[in-house]
Amino acid sequence: MIQLFLSKPNWEKGGDSEASKLIISLLHDLGSVIWSLIISGGRSEARLWLCNAVSCISCISPHQQQRLFVSLLTSKPPRKRLASQLLQIIFQKRPHSVGSILAKKxxxxxxxxxxxxxxIMQWFSNFGDGDSLEHKKGAKALSQFAFVNRDLCWEELEWKGKHGQSPAVVATKPHYFLDLDVQRTVENFLEYVPEFWSSNEFADSLKDGEILFTDNKFFVELFVDLMYKEDSRDVWEVINEFLEEESFSSLCHHLLITLEEGDLIIFLKLLQKYVNPRMEPKGLGNSSFWIEFILYKFYDFESFDQLLLLNAIINQRRQLLWLVRDEECQEECSTVKDLVSQICKASSDAKSLAPVLKECFEKRNTDVIKLLGLYSWVIYCKLSEKCDSAECWESLFASNGIKFHRSDKYSLLHHNGSFDESESEFDDRPSVRHRKRNKSRKKRRRDSDNEGSCVKELLAFDTSYGKLGSPSETGSWLLSTDDFSTSWTNVSFHSTNSRE
Incomplete structure (x- = not known):
């Protein structure tokens, strides 16, 4: 059975140093094999995992995130690709703020x-029929300007009919604008009426930002030039405001994926200034706590591979499990399985975690994190292989000195919200009572149906290492680790350790 090392290490007594050195050596070998699997299909997935973990960091204030991204945007050389992605998000979420800048220019x-x-046709041909439909967009600007400045530009209006229309007639019958030859008229305005392009009428048609969607690429390039060539104060104010008000998670999800690896490293170095691992974490299972701690201790960014591997083994346990069980990686899968077995055997021989920890603590901070992360992944991997039924879990608890209350339901509460104490029986013995298997399966199958399809999907997980328990083989317990207030189910092990 798996040794969890839950008791406090006995530093005085020591242990088998040879076994601990063997464990450290095997962990290094395991890390190398896992890394080769991660990069076998490219580094993009490992980088995506890291970006997702960074997006979970919760200690960054709105002002800090604004300074962080602006520092990256303004560093040399200009990050135009990042700026382009940011502008597209702003166009989608706040077109009016960009439209107000266009109106001024x-x-x-x-x-x-x-x-x-x-x-021309897309923006200026939206004339109404004078009844239920009104002029819109550029058509409204064109008609309003033409009336206000009829002495200046009316002759430049081109009509599709045999003769033109007078201002007086069109004023009483606005639908006559439907007979306007829009393309030729706007071309005349481009050549002979420059006043229109800086007029209030044309500016008003731009304020809502709708024109941005007529040609997204053009306007992104235009605003990138305003940012870097003209250093437009108005544009930077919009960017600063957006970066401060948007959530850090959203910014990371949308922006970090566009960064080249070198730029991502620069971003992480900038992020280090604001990471505060001394803050009370929400829980050690929270990925943001681990990534904050790693970034705080991680100074050697020349070994970016190390950071990718650290994040993968700590925050992507289940994905790594799937990766090493891929049918296309049978050789590596066999190597990993063999290394996991050797580490577990050496751990049983060591009998104490103290010498292993001593060996780890003599190394650099990042090496310690990597080795302990790999060690925890080995335990997770072995649990996924061995603990495929309620009986296995109870045997594991007993062999590691964990007392537990037993419950046959996934939820400790009944549908009416009451707690049935008769369902939870205190049991700390190595062996536990077994119910008749057929009756138990039928009962638990009914309970499982009420849990919904999500539970069924989690439990229908079959791999070369072994099959996780079907609903009839799962159980629910209260553990003695904190006065029986911690609940544990077979389902929770496989769901809470996933990092989708």
Whole structure:
């Protein structure tokens, strides 16, 4: 059975130093095999895992996240790819804030329409019928400007009919604008009426930012130039405000995936300034706690591979388990299985965790984290292989000195919210009472049906290492680790340790 080393290490007594050195050596070998598996299909997935873990960090304040991303955006050389991605998010979420900038610089859009009939028709041809539909977008700007400045530009309006329309007639019948030759009229305005492009009428049509979606690529490039070539104060104010008000998690999910590896390393170095692992963590199972601690202790960014591996073994246990069980990696899978077995055997020989910890603590901080992370993954891997039924779990608890209350339900509460004490029986003996298997299976199957499809999916997990228990083989317990207030189920082991 698996040795969990739950008792306090006896530093005075010592232990088998040869076994501990063997364990350390085997852990290094295991780390090498796992890393080769991770990068076999490229490093992109390992980087995505790291970005997801970073996005869970909760100690970064809104002002800090704004300073963090602005520092990256303004570092040399300019991060135009990052800026482009950020601008696209702002376009989607706050088009009006960008539209207000365009309204102040409406004259810049004169070139946007020159020689481009598609853009002209898309923006200026939305005339209404004068009854239920009103003029919209550029059509409204064109008609309003033409009336206000009719002495200046009315002759530049091109009509599809045999003759043109007078301002007086069109004022009483606005639907006549439907007969306007929009393309030729706008081309005339581009050549002969420059006043239109800086007019209030045209600027007003831009304020809601809807024009951004006519050609996203053009406007992204335009605003990148405003950021870096003109250093536009208005643009940077919009960016600063957005970076401070958007959630850190959302920013990370949308922006970090665009970074090259070198830029990601720079970001993590900047992030180190704000990480505070001394804050009370929500729980050691929280991935943000571990990534904060790793970043706080991780100074050697030249070994970026090490950081990717550290995050993978700590925060991606289940994904690694799937990876090493891939049918296309049979040789590596066999090697991992053999190393896990050797480590477990050496752990049984060592009998104490103290010498292993001593060996680890003599190394660098990041090496300690990696070795202990690999050690915990070995235990997780072995538990996934061995503990496939309620009986196995109870044997594990007993062999490791864990007392427990037993319950036959996944939930400790009945449907009416009451707790049935008769369902939980104190039992700390190595052997436990067994119910008739057929009756137990039927009862637990009914309970499982009420848990929904999510539980069924988690339990329908079959691999080369072994099959996790079907609903009829699972159990629920209260453990003695904190006065029987901690609940534990076979389901919880496989669900809480996943990092999708």
């Amino acid at each position: 409406s004259y810049m859009l004169e070139k946007f329409f020159q020689g481009n009939p598609r853009r």
